[in-house]
Amino acid sequence: LDPAAFRQLLRAERRFLDLVVALDAAAAEAADQAERLRLELEAAETLERDLGHVGDAARRYAALFDRHPERRELATRARTAYGLANEPIYALAILDRELKLIAETPSSPRAQVELAQLKIVKGELLLQAGADAEAEAEFLHALITTPRIGRAHAALADGYKKRNDLAGALEHLIAAADAPDLEPMRAAACAVDAADVLLVEGDSE
Secondary structure (H helix, E strand, O other), rough: HHHHHHHHHHHHHOOOOHHHHHEEEEEEEOOOOOHHHHHHHHHHHHHHHHHOOHHHHHHHHHHHHHHOOHHHHHHHHHHHHHHHHOHHHHHHHHHHHHHHHHOOOOOOHHHHHHHHHHHHHHHHHHHHHHHHHHHHHHHHHHHHHHHOOOOHHHHHHHHHHOOOOOHHHHHHHHHHOOOOOOOOHHHHHHHHHHHHHHHHHHHHH
16 A cells, blocks of 8 residues: 555544554655645644544644744644643743734734634633633723624623622623624523523612
């Protein structure tokens, strides 16, 4: 079998660790840089998707981003994988580089929306890292430029509920339930939470 056919056989037989080894070997021998990147990406994706080794995949994506800093999708993959691996500090380091790349591009409405979305991601990662106050500041900053971001409102509502600030939580729960970007199930959950908060506030009066 030639190497490509052998890799297909390994995938068909679900021998994923052997497949990663074969992909690494093929990438090391590849003379074409685009082909090398394709093989390295497939190896990282196999680690993440088929083997569940999300942290290892994140480190591979991050190394690829180091080599190809113009490829923002590699940064996104690394950051997302680090977050799933519960390594928010590394994810935040990647995110800061993404924010810097956006800051270096010409300003546009699309760039502003993207910046606001990344601010929310930063807030979520800060929450994951236990930095609640810094996370809240990121969510509030994002809402200044883009008021109807449901993820920011939902996260702020959770923070206010932790502090037992029901009035503050209610405001953001209602905004989250009405926001166009929130997935339907999460929006419905925010609406239910808002109703529960209203009941609690009514009982306390």
